[in-house]
Amino acid sequence: MTKIRYSLGVDLGGTSIKIGIVSESGKIKKRLTLETHAEAGPEAVVQQIKKGIHKILKNNDRPIEGIGIGSPGLVTSKKGIVHNPPNFPGWDVLPLGNIIKKEFKTNVFVENDANAAAVGELIFGAGQGFDDYVMITLGTGVGGGIVFNKKLFKGSTGAAGEIGHLKIKSDGIKCKCGGTGCLEAYTGINYLIKIVSERLKNNQSLLNEWVNSGEHNLTPKLIHEAALKGDEFALGIINEVGFNVGSGLSSVVNVLDITNIIIGGGVAGFGKFLFDPLTKTLRENVMATMRERICVKPAKLKNNAGIKGASGLVFYKM
Template sequence: MSYAIGVDLGGTNLRIAAVEERGTLLEKVTLGTQVQRGREYVVGQMTDAIRHVTTKYQDHGKLIGIGIGVPGFIDMDTGTVRESPNLPGWSNYPVHKDIESRLGTKVILENDANAAAMGEKWLGAGRDTDDMVMYTLGTGVGGGIIMAGRLWHGMNGMAGELGHHTVLPDGHICGCGNHGCLEQYASATAVVRMAREAVANGLSDALANASRNDVEFSSKVIYQLAIQGDKAAQEIFNTVGHSIGIAVANMVNALNFPMYVIGGGVASAWDAFHNPMMEEVRKRSFIYRVTAPEAVAAGQKRTIVTRALLGGDAGLFGAARLPMVVNGESSAPAAQSKADTPVAGTR
């Protein structure tokens, strides 16, 4: 049985997995990403963990390859991270060349949201379609476009930056320099910012109390207040939904794909933003209205907007899938096993 190594490098966690060609998870290693110690340390930590896993499974079968998902704007032609807000000090870093030289083997580098889209295509919500768009609502907002079963990279690998589509002209300034990006209204960071604005404007005693007393005043806490009936918290998730709906409607109008998948940590608040999201999609896309599941007969082509199925593991499975696609592996997925084993002594 062949297997691949997938790596999901985030600003908080570094995860490495061994995944069989049919999708079975052999092992998952989770480490903290100590970005404050610099990129040399982080890449060393990553390559050490990869060596540990590959050594452990060297008798399991053929190693198909290693795929690595990295956050930020990546120039695929040169393997360079042009900018990564979650990895300070990585600007214009030729990470691909560095990792390959340390490991002494070829690796496949990919944007982390693209890797998540590949994971959902392989084993998740998009497994029965060859054309889909995925939004990842996390610390920021990322995206990936799957076309004819393959990632769409654009001219040099930077396609699919869906978090920087404008949803509110002259809205809140974004780190990219634009105003009104989706990322400023649908990310976990945006949810917390909007909650603090509501507190500053005296709109919610519950949010004010949570912001004072909860050490981790997070989007999850704000979601909990929303489902408990706090009006200001509910309005925040209405904003999340309307913003995503505008973005999805534009993509439906542009691409006419059969599936649009919403993933990332903020997607756990699905019930709080789903209705306003779909309200915007219906209002802004004639194509959606005539191809919505309720508008077409059974067996006809339809447009589906759905929640991702793999949760936080989408990018990990997608990264492992990358070398399988490159090397022509095409086995159907099997049921996944679960493992999460820390590596003792890995620096």
């Protein structure tokens, strides 16, 4: 009987740390969630990560081949150095990979969370059939990962794939990265909700009724529900997101000549309402030779994509 391989994945987020033991076929065998305590500083976060890993490894009879960590912020070098993750006060620069390796004496691989998501799709998901693709994660942040010849393309310092900070408008909205007019400043969930609430003041929409009733918060899911009921305002918003993401991605495709696109993250839940204008815009704005080859797919890993992507790093690297 062939032995099943396992790895441990850590999905480090601003509010929670999700940890799981995952088989090489992508099944989560054991999982737990802890609070991040990001506000208490990097030491506290590291303690939480260690605590969670110790806890999940206790009484675990599945030998793991290594630990993969998906982290916000830029991740450089083999030491797994994490730079300034957004929403982690006082973090600056920390060799997270080495710290965890010292504690658990196993292989540890750290990647930026968007890159980990791209690797997750490569190992377990929608990227399995592709040699090359660009993955974009539309969540609170807008992250990107580039896979070329079945390998993650990281650039010279490991920071490649920051698709969220492609400039899609001149003199546009100020983005938290310091730039203006970034794709993330229009499609990142917090920015998007802010734009939508502002516009709702002067527009008729089911969303006004639902939100004003006090029973609902304005979320991408609520916008999708309104769109499903044919709400023109909601449909217009999603169409615009599709146009913006498609415009940004067309620049990426033109530069890289990679025509397979995988879309993940909460905003991808807009489904067909998003994918149709996105694909149309993409086709209209790429070079003619690439047009017919454009293939846009939703990410396959939905819930637990973070844990699976992180654990996938181990299978990918080993």
